[in-house]
Amino acid sequence: MSLQDFQRRMGMPLAKSTSPDDFSAIRKETDTAGADVVDHTADLKAHPPSMGLKVEAYRKAIAHGSPLMRTTPVGLDGKTAKIVYKIHSANDLPVGKSVLVKPYHEKLHPKTKYWQNHPINGWAEMTNQSLYHAAGMGDSHQEVHVSEHDMGPGFDKHPAVIVHMDPRADYVEHLHPMDFEPKMGVEAAKIGVMDFLSNNLDRHRHNLMVRTDGATDSSGMPYSSSLLAIDHGRSFQYHASHKGVPSHVDDFFLGPMTIPEDMRTTKNAEGKTTDNLLPYLQSDAMQSVSEAAQGSGAPAVHDASHFLRVIEQWWPDVRDRVISTFGDRLNSIKEPRMKQHLLENFQARVEKLDDIAARAEWYKSSARIHDLDVPLKVWDR
Ligand SMILES: Nc1ncnc2c1ncn2[C@@H]1O[C@H](COP(=O)(O)OP(=O)(O)O)[C@@H](O)[C@H]1O
Numbered sequence: 001m002s003l004q005d006f007q008r009r010m011g012m013p014l015a016k017s018t019s020p021d022d023f024s025a026i027r028k029e030t031d032t033a034g035a036d037v038v039d040h041t042a043d044l045k046a047h048p049p050s051m052g053l054k055v056e057a058y059r060k061a062i063a064h065g066s067p068l069m070r071t072t073p074v075g076l077d078g079k080t081a082k083i084v085y086k087i088h089s090a091n092d093l094p095v096g097k098s099v100l101v102k103p104y105h106e107k108l109h110p111k112t113k114y115w116q117n118h119p120i121n122g123w124a125e126m127t128n129q130s131l132y133h134a135a136g137m138g139d140s141h142q143e144v145h146v147s148e149h150d151m152g153p154g155f156d157k158h159p160a161v162i163v164h165m166d167p168r169a170d171y172v173e174h175l176h177p178m179d180f181e182p183k184m185g186v187e188a189a190k191i192g193v194m195d196f197l198s199n200n201l202d203r204h205r206h207n208l209m210v211r212t213d214g215a216t217d218s219s220g221m222p223y224s225s226s227l228l229a230i231d232h233g234r235s236f237q238y239h240a241s242h243k244g245v246p247s248h249v250d251d252f253f254l255g256p257m258t259i260p261e262d263m264r265t266t267k268n269a270e271g272k273t274t275d276n277l278l279p280y281l282q283s284d285a286m287q288s289v290s291e292a293a294q295g296s297g298a299p300a301v302h303d304a305s306h307f308l309r310v311i312e313q314w315w316p317d318v319r320d321r322v323i324s325t326f327g328d329r330l331n332s333i334k335e336p337r338m339k340q341h342l343l344e345n346f347q348a349r350v351e352k353l354d355d356i357a358a359r360a361e362w363y364k365s366s367a368r369i370h371d372l373d374v375p376l377k378v379w380d381r
């Protein structure tokens with residue numbers, strides 16, 4: 001058996017990361033309209049400065065043909081085209097770590113058209129990362145950057161999203177009440193609020209991870225459990241409201257109640273005009289956190305007393321930075337109507353958070369679910 005056969009049988013074919021063929025899966029999933037909507041060049045530098053060395057090392061490996069070990073993404077959940085590389089000792093990246101390469105201008109799938117209509121996924125992932133850092137919660141976001149690759153004729157400087165996978169991360173559904181700490185409840189509420197801001201409808205149990213192994217952080221400090229938000233390419237669509245609204249909820253003060261059908265449905269591109277904060281705090285992933293929280297005696301993420309306090313204490317301090325960061329990010333959107341669509345919807349959500357923070361006492365004492373509504377300004381391309 002040749003070495004290659006052996007490696008293939010083991011599910012780990014070796015490949016040079018610089019071979020254009022390597023990127024055929026990414027190339028195939030490219031939406032050519034993407035480049036008309038988004039200019040990716042600013043994203044080559046949009047990662048946080050703390051990632052500088054990793055990004056440099058990745059680019060060096062790609063440019064100079066250092067071998068990365070290409071692995072079959074066995075057991076990786078998700079539907080997007082992706083390649084996983086394990087880092088080989090022949091370059092400067094931390095050996096044994098993996099990077100995930102995903103399309104930057106990802107094709108839209110007809111099946112998800114009712115909530116995904118705009119080819120902006122690379123921009124969305126990078127915008128999300130920038131906003132987390134602006135909001136003082138950068139540690140809760142995965143490390144991601146954008147690099148150009150030679151992916152063959154016509155795709156010779158083609159952008160892709162590079163996710164630096166965190167080896168300590170496990171799915172949040174495995175979070176045990178013993179590993180739950182109150183600060184995770186705060187992180188979870190902030191992540192839910194960011195999902196609301198960015199209309200992230202994709203926060204299912206496999207898009208929120210948890211780091212629990214008591215390892216040390218980059219400065220050598222032992223760290224405790226923390227959440228890690230991943231996979232934000234499908235956010236900032238502002239095309240549908242959250243789909244995770246249950247048919248029954250406990251209203252803040254009214255107690256258990258039925259949610260009207262018109263608020264639950266997401267097939268709303270025609271006609272539906274609101275989204276709501278609460279479902280983002282009740283997404284699949286948030287329910288995993290809430291189960292662990294409640295198991296340890298802490299409040300659920302969607303408990304009004306919990307998330308209203310988080311918003312009140314955190315949002316006023318970070319909102320100016322979040323807004324100006326979003327403004328900078330909009331410079332990469334080339335299509336004027338798309339820019340306006342993003343701005344209008346983002347502003348509506350900022351206003352809602354401002355109001356909640358300013359009138360937290362009122363929300364705590366008299367708010368109803370519909371007071372957490374925001375207008376959804378749908379634009380059908
Ligand atoms: N930053 C990360 N750290 C650790 N594992 C990750 C990270 N990003 C992705 N993964 C793993 O890869 C899987 C697929 O990645 P994801 O970005 O969610 O792609 P998809 O769009 O296909 O869902 C995740 O469910 C998770 O298991």
Ligand SMILES: [Mg+2]
Nearest residue numbers: 078206207231
């Ligand atoms: Mg995913």
